[in-house]
Amino acid sequence: MARQATAIKPVRLADVAKAAGVSHGTASNVFSHPEIVREEVRERVKAAADALGYAGPDPKGRLLRAGKVNAIGVATAEPLSYFFDDPFARVVMSGISEICDATGAGLSLVSAINGEHLAWNIQSALVDGFIVFCVEGNWQPVYLTRERKLPFVVLDFGYDEGALSAIGIDNKAGAKLAAEHLLAFGHRRFGVLALDFDEGSSGPVTARRAENATYSGTRDRLYGYLEALADAGIDAANVPIYETGNDVPTVHASLDYMFNLPEPPTALLAMSDRIAMIAIDWLKERGLSVPGDVSIIGFDGVPEAASCKPPLTTIAQPMQEMGRRAARAILDPGQAERRQEMPLELVVRESAGPVSAR
Template identity: 90%
Template sequence: MARQATAIKPIRLADVAKAAGVSHGTASNVFSHPEIVREEVRERVKAAADALGYTGPDPKGRLLRAGKVNAIGVATAQPLSYFFDDPFARVVMSGISEICDATGAGLSLVSAINGEHLAWNIQSALVDGFIVFCVEGNWQPVKLTRERKLPFVVLDFAFDEGATSAIGVDNRAGAKLAAEHLLAFGHRRFGILALHFAEGSTGPVTAARAQGATYSGTRDRLTGYLEALSHAGIDAGSVPIYETGNDVPTVHASLNYMFDRPQPPTALLAMSDRIAMIAIDWLKERGLSVPGDVSIIGFDGVPESARCEPPLTTIAQPIIEMGRRAARAILDPSDALRRQELPFELIVRTSAAAPR
C-alpha cells in the first residue's frame, strides 16, 4: 500500500530564531534592521537561516502590514502591448512614470484581453491604487478595480456610475472645433473615420445608429462633428461614417469605402491621430496629395503627429499632464480628484487646406 505524501512545512522566521538561540524579535531585526544587531548575532542567525533554507521575510506581508506599497497599477482590458504600441498610451505612461520617478514609486502594468486573466491580474496586483485606461469604452477594468476598494482614476469621462475620479477633455467641443476648422477652408464633402461605437464592431454606420452608440466618448466626438456640419448646412445623412478599430486593416477598409463613392470626400475627420496618420499613408500610396486632394485632421496630439508628412493638424489633449495628475491622485489620496476636465487645443499644421 502506497504511503501518503507528507506536506513540506514552510520554514518560518520563528524556526530560524529557535535554531540560532535568539528571540523572534532579534531574528526579525537581522533581516529588517541589521544595523542594530551585533555582528556575531547577525552571523549566527544568517548561518541558521542558510542551514534551514530560509530566504527572508515575505516582502508582500511586510508591505501589506505597512498599509502602503508605494506602487501604482495601470490597468486596461487590452494586450500588454497596448502600453507600448498605442501613441496615446505611451505619452500618458510617460507622465505617470515622471511622477513615479520623482517619488520613488513603483509601477505595475495590469493588462489582459482575456476577462478572467484581467480579473486575476487586478485582484492580485500589489499596488496602492489603479489608473484605468477605458479603451473605447470597455468598463471591465473599472468594475474590477472598484471591487478592490482601492483608489482609482479613470482616463475617460464616459464612466459615470457613482463618485468616480476621472480625467479627460470635452470630446464633443473638441470634435466640433475640428470640423469648424475644415469648414473654414470651404470644404463641403466630408468623411468621418470613427473609433468603435460598440464593442467589436466595425464598418459603415448611419448617423442615426451611431448616435445610439455604447461608447459615449466616440458618440460625443461624432456629435461634435455633426453639430458643426449641420450648422454649415450639410446634411448629416449625406456624410459617410466608418467605424474603425483604430488599426491599419480597418482604417484601410474605411478609406476604400469612402473613396469608391461617386463623390469622395475632400476632408476627413479622424477620431484619433493614429487613424489620421494611417489615412495619410494610404492616400499618398494611391497618388492623392494631402492636403492638395484631401485635407485631414486628427484628435489627441501625440508626438508622432508633428513628425508625419505632412505634419498633422489635430485637436491636442494635454496627455502627459493627464498621466501626471492621475499618478498624483493615487499616491496622495488626500489630493483625490473627482472630475477634472482639462483644456484641449487646436494645433494647426499643414495637413488641411482649401479644396481644389
Template identity: 60%
Template sequence: MEKVVRLVDIAKAAGVSQGTASNVFNRPHLVRDEVRERVRDVARSLGYRGPDPKGRLLRAGKVNAIGLVTAEPLSYFFEDPYARAMMAAISQACDAHSAGIALVSAMNEQRLAWNVQSALVDGFILFCIDEGPRLVELTRERQLPFVALHLGTKDETISAIGVDNFAGARLAARHLAGLGHRKFAILATPLTDEHYGFVTLADVQAGIYSTSRDRVAGYFDVLAGFGVDTAGIPVLETQSEHEEALREGLGQIFAAADPPTALLCMSDRIAFAAITWLAERGLSVPGDVSVIGFDGVAEGAQFRPPLTTIAQPIHDMGQLAVEMILGDSGDIQRREFETELVVRESTAAAKK
C-alpha cells in the same frame, strides 16, 4: 508538504532574537558583521528565501504602487501612441513619488477578478469604463481609490479625468470647414468591441463607447452649421488590430465619384495610417486631402507632413491621476481638461 521556513525558525537556529534576524534582512547595518554572517549562513542552510514582501507591505498599509487597468491587451500600453504618451506621463509622476506601476489586463473576463483582487497596489487608474461595470464593481470591492481616464460615464460616484470630446471634435470640424472644405469622411475610433467598417448614424448613437459617439456628434454639430449634409458623410469605424479594414474602407471612400477633400480622424494613430495610405496612392496631404487627428501625441510633430490635431493635455491628465491615487482624500473628484487645436501642415484650404 515541504515545511515553509519562517523568520522565527532562522532566529531560533542562529541563537538570536527574531528582531535581530529581521534586521539582518531588512536593516543589515544595525547588526554586527559576525552575527549577520551567522544568521545568513543558517538561512541558506535551511533554504530560507527571505521575508515575504506581501506581508511587509500589508503591515505597512501602503504599497506605493499604482495599477493601470485596460480592457485592451497589455500590448496596447506600448503600441498605441496615446497610451504610450499617457504611460510616460504616469511614469514620470510615479517617479516623482518613488512609486511603482503594475499593468492589469481586464481583457480576459475569467481572469479579471483575480487580476484586480491580487494586484499589490494602492489604487487603480482605469483606462476605459464604458463597458466596464464589472471592473468598477471589482475595484470598489478592493476598497482602494480609483480614477477613470474618461469622463463619458454618467456615474457621478466615480472619480474621473478627461476632456470634452464633443467640444474637441467641434474644434476640428470648424478648422476644416473654415478652410473651405465641404466634403468629409470620418475615421472613427471603436463604437463597439467587435465591429469595424461603415456605420450609420443609428449605429453611432447605439455605440457603447461615448468618446466616439461624442466626437461624431461634435463634428456633425459644426458641419451642419456650414450647410454640409451630414447624412452623406461616410463614417468608418476602425479597430486598431484590423488596419487592413481601415485601408479597405479608405479605398471605398476614395473610389466614390465625389471623394472627400478632408478626413476627420478620431485619433492621431488613425490619421498616421490614413496619410500613409493616401501617399501610397499618390494623393498629397494637404494638397489633395486635408487630414486632422485627435490626441496630440509627440509623433505628430515629426510625422510627414506634421499633423494638425486636437491636443489633449496628456501629461497633466496623467500627473493628476497619480496624485489623486497616492494622495487620496476619499472625495469623488471629476476634472475636465480643455483640448487645443494645433495647426500644422496636414491641413490647408480646399481646392477651388
C-alpha cells in the same frame, strides 16, 4: 508497511534568531533595517539563516502588515499588448511611470480579455489602488476595482456615475474645434473616418448610428463634427461616415469607399491620429497630395503625429499629464478631485490647408 512521509516544517525567523543567539527583534532588524545592527551580529544571523535555508521574511506579509505596498495597478480589459502598441496608452503610461519613478512606487499591469482572469488579477494584485482605462463597453474593471475598496481613477467620462473619480476630456468640444479649423479653409465636402461605435463593427454608417453607440467617445466626437458642419450649413446626410477599427485594413476600406463616391471629400476628419496617419499614406500612394488635394486633421496628439509627412494637424489631449494626475490620485487619494476635465489644444501643422482649386 510503508513509512509515512514526515512533512518538512518551514524555517521561521524565530529559528534563525535562536541559532544565532540573538533576540527575535534583532534578527528581524537584520533583514528589514540592517543599518542599525552591528556588522558582526549581521554576519552571525545571516550565517545561521544560510545554514537553516531561510530566505528571509515573506514580503507579502510585511506589506500587508504595513497597510501600504507603494505600488499602482493599471487595469484594462484589453490584452497586455495594448499598453505597448497603442500610441495613446504608451504616452499615458509614460506619465504614470514618471510619478512612480519620482516616488519610488512600483507598477502592476493588470489585464485579461477573459473576464475570469481579469477578476482574479484585480483581486490578487498587491497594489494601493488602480488606474482603469480603455473600459467603454466593458465596465467590469470598474466593478472589480470597486470591490477591492481601494482608491481608483477611471481615465474616461463615459461612466455616468457622479461619485466616480475620473480624468477625461470633452470629446464633442474637441471634434467641433477640428471641424471648424477645416471649415475656415473653405472646405465644404467632408468625410468622417470614425472609431468604432461598438466592438468589432466597421463599415459605412449614417449619423443615426451614433444614437445607440456603446462607445460614448466615438459618439461625442461625431456629434461635435456634425454640429460644426451644421452651423456652416452642411447637412449631415451629405457627409459620408465610415466606422473603422483604428487599423490599416478598415481605414483603407473607408478610403476606398469615400474616394469612389461621385464627389469625394476634400477634407477628412479622423477620430484618431493613427487613423489620420494611415490615411495620409494611402492618399500619397494614390498620387493625392496632403493638403494640396485633401486636408486631414487627427485627434489625440500622439508624438508620432509631429514626425509624419506632412506633420499632422490634430486636436491634442494632455495624455502624459493625465497619467501623472491619475498616479498622484492613487498615491495621495485625499488630494484627488472627483472629476478632472483636461484641456484640449488645436495643434496646427501642415496636413490641413485651403481647398484645392481643382
